[in-house]
Amino acid sequence: MESLTTSRNGFLRGLLGTLGVFLLSGIGKAWGTAPRDAGHGKRPLKPGEHRWGMVIDLDKCTGCGSCVVACSTENNLALGNPQEASMGRIIRWLKILPSHEGEFPTPKQRLLPMPCQQCDIPPCTKVCPVYATFRNEEGIVGQVYSRCIGCRYCLNACPYTCKDFNWKAPVWPEEMRASFNPDVSIRPKGVVEKCLFCHHRLQRAKEEAVAEGRPLRENDYQPACAEICPAKAIVFGDLNNNDSDAANLSKDPRAFHLLEELGTEPKVTYLKEGA
Amino acid sequence: MEISRRNFFKFGIFSGLTSALPAWAKKAVLTPKEDAPPPMGEESFAYTICGLCPAGCGIRVRKVDGHAVGISGIPDHPTNQGGLCPKGAASLQELYHPDRLRTPLLRRGPRGSGEWKEISWDKAVRSLSEKITRARSGSKIKPLAALTRARAWDIQGEALRGLADSIGKDNFFALGFPKSEFPSDAYERMHGSRRVAFHMSRAKLLVSFGFDWLQSYPSPVEAQMAFAQLRRGPSGDRAEIVQIEPRFSVTAGKADQWVPVRPGTEGLLALILAKQLIANETYDKAFIHAQSRGFEDFKKSLDALSLDDVSTATEVPGKEIRLLAVKLSSLKPAAAITNRGPLLTQMAVHALNALLGNIGTGGVFSGMEGREGFWADGLADQSLQARPPELLLVDRVDPLFLSPSVWKEIVAKTPFVATVSSFLNETALSSDLVLPCHTPLERGHCSFHVSANGSAVLGAAPKAVAPLHETKDPGEIFLALTRALAGTRVPADFDSYVMSHMKKLRAEKLFHESSGGKFWREMSAAASGNPYATRSGKFEFDALTNLLKLQDVKKAREDGEFPLRLHLYAPLAFSFGEGAHLPYLQSVAGPQMQEAWETWAEMHPETASLPGLSDGEAIWVESRRGKIEARARLSRAAMPGVVSLPVGLGYADYGRWAKGLGSNPLEIGEEGTEVRLWKA
Numbered sequence: 001m002e003s004l005t006t007s008r009n010g011f012l013r014g015l016l017g018t019l020g021v022f023l024l025s026g027i028g029k030a031w032g033t034a035p036r037d038a039g040h041g042k043r044p045l046k047p048g049e050h051r052w053g054m055v056i057d058l059d060k061c062t063g064c065g066s067c068v069v070a071c072s073t074e075n076n077l078a079l080g081n082p083q084e085a086s087m088g089r090i091i092r093w094l095k096i097l098p099s100h101e102g103e104f105p106t107p108k109q110r111l112l113p114m115p116c117q118q119c120d121i122p123p124c125t126k127v128c129p130v131y132a133t134f135r136n137e138e139g140i141v142g143q144v145y146s147r148c149i150g151c152r153y154c155l156n157a158c159p160y161t162c163k164d165f166n167w168k169a170p171v172w173p174e175e176m177r178a179s180f181n182p183d184v185s186i187r188p189k190g191v192v193e194k195c196l197f198c199h200h201r202l203q204r205a206k207e208e209a210v211a212e213g214r215p216l217r218e219n220d221y222q223p224a225c226a227e228i229c230p231a232k233a234i235v236f237g238d239l240n241n242n243d244s245d246a247a248n249l250s251k252d253p254r255a256f257h258l259l260e261e262l263g264t265e266p267k268v269t270y271l272k273e274g275a
Numbered sequence: 276m277e278i279s280r281r282n283f284f285k286f287g288i289f290s291g292l293t294s295a296l297p298a299w300a301k302k303a304v305l306t307p308k309e310d311a312p313p314p315m316g317e318e319s320f321a322y323t324i325c326g327l328c329p330a331g332c333g334i335r336v337r338k339v340d341g342h343a344v345g346i347s348g349i350p351d352h353p354t355n356q357g358g359l360c361p362k363g364a365a366s367l368q369e370l371y372h373p374d375r376l377r378t379p380l381l382r383r384g385p386r387g388s389g390e391w392k393e394i395s396w397d398k399a400v401r402s403l404s405e406k407i408t409r410a411r412s413g414s415k416i417k418p419l420a421a422l423t424r425a426r427a428w429d430i431q432g433e434a435l436r437g438l439a440d441s442i443g444k445d446n447f448f449a450l451g452f453p454k455s456e457f458p459s460d461a462y463e464r465m466h467g468s469r470r471v472a473f474h475m476s477r478a479k480l481l482v483s484f485g486f487d488w489l490q491s492y493p494s495p496v497e498a499q500m501a502f503a504q505l506r507r508g509p510s511g512d513r514a515e516i517v518q519i520e521p522r523f524s525v526t527a528g529k530a531d532q533w534v535p536v537r538p539g540t541e542g543l544l545a546l547i548l549a550k551q552l553i554a555n556e557t558y559d560k561a562f563i564h565a566q567s568r569g570f571e572d573f574k575k576s577l578d579a580l581s582l583d584d585v586s587t588a589t590e591v592p593g594k595e596i597r598l599l600a601v602k603l604s605s606l607k608p609a610a611a612i613t614n615r616g617p618l619l620t621q622m623a624v625h626a627l628n629a630l631l632g633n634i635g636t637g638g639v640f641s642g643m644e645g646r647e648g649f650w651a652d653g654l655a656d657q658s659l660q661a662r663p664p665e666l667l668l669v670d671r672v673d674p675l676f677l678s679p680s681v682w683k684e685i686v687a688k689t690p691f692v693a694t695v696s697s698f699l700n701e702t703a704l705s706s707d708l709v710l711p712c713h714t715p716l717e718r719g720h721c722s723f724h725v726s727a728n729g730s731a732v733l734g735a736a737p738k739a740v741a742p743l744h745e746t747k748d749p750g751e752i753f754l755a756l757t758r759a760l761a762g763t764r765v766p767a768d769f770d771s772y773v774m775s776h777m778k779k780l781r782a783e784k785l786f787h788e789s790s791g792g793k794f795w796r797e798m799s800a801a802a803s804g805n806p807y808a809t810r811s812g813k814f815e816f817d818a819l820t821n822l823l824k825l826q827d828v829k830k831a832r833e834d835g836e837f838p839l840r841l842h843l844y845a846p847l848a849f850s851f852g853e854g855a856h857l858p859y860l861q862s863v864a865g866p867q868m869q870e871a872w873e874t875w876a877e878m879h880p881e882t883a884s885l886p887g888l889s890d891g892e893a894i895w896v897e898s899r900r901g902k903i904e905a906r907a908r909l910s911r912a913a914m915p916g917v918v919s920l921p922v923g924l925g926y927a928d929y930g931r932w933a934k935g936l937g938s939n940p941l942e943i944g945e946e947g948t949e950v951r952l953w954k955a
């Protein structure tokens with residue numbers, strides 16, 4: 001059975017689940033201390049604290065899709081098939097989002113690479129009943145699969161539709177398992193997943209820095225999409241470091257955020273097309 | 276959904292337990308934290324050449340415990356400077372693909388039936404060499420024809436050439452995307468050399484005639500880099516990009532101006548622009564006077580062309596044509612580019628570059644010294660159609676997919692076809708013997724690539740990973756055959772063959788040092804003093820003028836029975852027609868309409884001309900040659916009267932993700948073919 005509401009049984013279970021969530025949210029409120037968001041861009045900085053962010057220059061981006069493929073490889077994304085495609089269930093953490101305006105003979109089009117916007121005030125973390133999605137000290141919005149109960153509240157709360165649900169266990173032909181990136185776990189059926197800014201790369205870079213007895217350098221950590229972009233349209237770095245390209249570009253006159261009016265304060269900044 | 280129940284319980288236990296906890300423990304439980312990544316296995320990196328297309332980008336393969344688990348570009352490689360195209364990014368899926376061929380296959384049923392007998396490598400090589408020996412002793416003029424990939428020189432192809440040479444003459448061919456040889460043909464006729472360098476990022480105005488260059492440039496990564504340069508280069512200048520094309524393509528969408536044009540009439544538009552430049556006297560007179568031949572005749576041959584006629588034929592308003600001519604003469608340097616079109620279009624567009632004085636020092640085009648760098652393509656069709664060989668040996672190309680009508684005939688008339696391939700592509704499927712080869716990551720590389728801007732790169736690197744299956748390097752197969760046929764003078768094994776070639780090229784050092792991350796050498800990229808290798812030593816208009824005399828450029832345009840025109844394009848994910856076998860590529864094939872995993876036919880709602888046809892419905896696209904099925908996608912951005920179809924799907928096999936998916940429009944025609952639609 002695919003959906004909670006396709007049978008009475010499923011419907012009942014859904015109802016129970018909802019009740020449970022109500023209960024827990026009550027408990028959560030009573031505790032009042034629930035630290036789902038560690039750290040906030042607005043509070044004073046601790047020295048050396050990072051706040052990772054990304055700038056995507058739409059004037060350079062060609063919509064080639066390399067970033068999408070690199071992300072899929074890096075994060076062991078499910079392969080997809082025609083059936084899933086027709087149901088809109090292909091899981092891609094980074095998608096090329098097309099939009100159109102006007103019509104023949106002067107149409108306009110925008111192709112926009114869309115990862116999780118890594119909101120500083122993320123609507124998705126607020127609704128999770130089990131604290132499976134949260135914002136960490138460095139601003140990255142995480143997703144802990146082992147906690148996720150698959151209620152999909154966060155998926156619906158995300159205004160950018162950046163979260164995907166595993167409706168089925170991913171199918172991996174035996175031969176392809178050898179290609180798994182060992183740093184990233186394979187998601188089971190029934191959990192939500194999303195772009196984590198290749199957080200595992202940060203973890204590895206920190207390990208390396210510790211092993212070499214030095215502080216983390218900004219360029220030690222680049223997500224797979226930024227690394228592969230042939231047009232060099234994606235710039236990634238520490239927004240708290242005033243010298244970083246990412247910090248400077250995010251203040252460019254061409255900079256804008258998606259659905260800025262919602263107050264989610266994304267850490268993915270776009271630079272608009274044109275001179 | 277079972278999981279929800281289980282999770283519901285998990286959730287219950289979670290809330291029950293947490294509420295019973297003391298405050299400090301509550302905090303600990305309710306502060307989620309990323310799981311630490313597992314302890315790292317043994318990590319290493321291999322540096323090599325992508326090899327999935329002729330561009331030859333440098334890649335770094337991340338290996339953990341010996342398994343390749345990651346791919347990235349090499350930042351200081353001259354061709355790709357750290358970037359990769361989607362295909363390069365998907366290389367691991369090619370390597371680990373579950374439906375790769377693993378043993379030589381001998382045909383059992385009728386050709387194409389998919390009934391095979393698995394045989395050993397020994398038997399395969401023996402039976403093929405016996406076949407060749409028998410063919411040589413027979414009466415056929417051409418015992419063997421060998422076909423490899425166009426546009427790059429590699430050691431594997433060189434081994435094939437060695438085999439072909441040992442058997443006869445004029446029997447070695449290279450195959451590219453249909454019509455991809457025409458730009459070189461045009462250069463040859465106008466410059467006297469097939470090698471013309473092309474510094475796209477120097478242009479202040481880039482006008483493309485029907486060339487969706489962001490998606491189908493011969494060196495895909497270079498194209499994306501050039502685009503970023505034209506937009507926001509270090510100089511801060513911003514070039515203007517004009518896209519003349521029947522479809523509102525990715526390139527058209529990113530351009531400053533899209534000029535919709537009827538499929539196949541781009542050349543006509545170039546000619547009328549040339550006429551405008553001449554009439555307005557805004558062409559580069561000094562250049563034409565000093566460095567060209569045949570200008571007056573060319574000018575005269577344009578007499579018959581009128582702006583109104585061309586406007587009607589191309590469907591570009593006269594006013595727009597006039598404005599375009601002004602733009603061309605005012606923004607300098609302006610470059611006119613095209614690709615994969617008929618020869619007339621290629622030459623007409625290049626004539627514009629001459630009129631703009633764009634060629635030579637400081638211009639966008641320059642001549643090149645030295646060797647061609649790769650094998651000339653495009654000769655196989657005519658030569659083999661007239662005289663089919665006794666035996667055809669195909670090396671990592673798929674002629675039956677790329678030019679089905681021509682090659683179906685050649686294959687049918689060829690008694691024995693052997694194909695070297697990693698997958699059961701269209702040609703392998705119709706072969707008598709299939710020889711499974713390594714994927715690029717499992718191959719040693721020694722190859723030579725020429726980028727469009729004229730820089731030539733020689734690379735040499737050992738295999739990045741140990742072969743996963745009992746496949747062979749294509750070069751190893753050809754060498755074994757050569758040895759079986761010619762005996763002693765051939766090196767005993769492929770490795771020493773490669774080494775001896777590297778010595779000749781002085782590339783052994785690169786090969787040995789590749790583990791350090793640098794395995795390439797840039798060859799002279801310098802433009803020669805005189806860009807023309809013609810007899811006159813000048814740029815020549817003559818061939819174009821002659822072609823114009825032969826053709827009636829204002830062909831009749833209406834066909835009542837088949838009222839629509841076909842426009843074909845190759846999405847970047849399926850560049851060179853390959854890529855549908857990799858699932859990650861399937862999902863990025865059609866970014867504009869978020870189309871994937873099927874063949875979609877883009878058209879304007881008015882074009883559909885089928886009452887009640889709605890977006891997403893299944894249709895037949897029919898030409899005089901046949902019909903294929905596709906999904907109708909109605910777009911208000913499309914040019915009325917045109918049906919656009921992507922090339923790259925429609926394989927009978929090619930592994931589970933491509934098998935039976937979509938259709939191959941090359942089966943029913945080419946650019947500009949007249950078609951009609953039916954509801955399926």
Ligand code: SF4
Pocket residue numbers: 056060061062063064065066067068096113228229230231232233234499
């Ligand atoms: S790889 Fe770069 S150019 Fe290509 S779609 Fe992604 S951001 Fe755009």
Ligand code: SF4
Pocket residue numbers: 116117118119122123124125141157158159160161162163194264
């Ligand atoms: S974009 Fe969506 S998933 Fe990402 S942090 Fe914001 S709300 Fe959450």
Ligand code: SF4
Pocket residue numbers: 325326327328329330331332355359360361362363364494495496
């Ligand atoms: S352009 Fe793409 S397929 Fe071709 S060599 Fe480069 S990465 Fe590989």
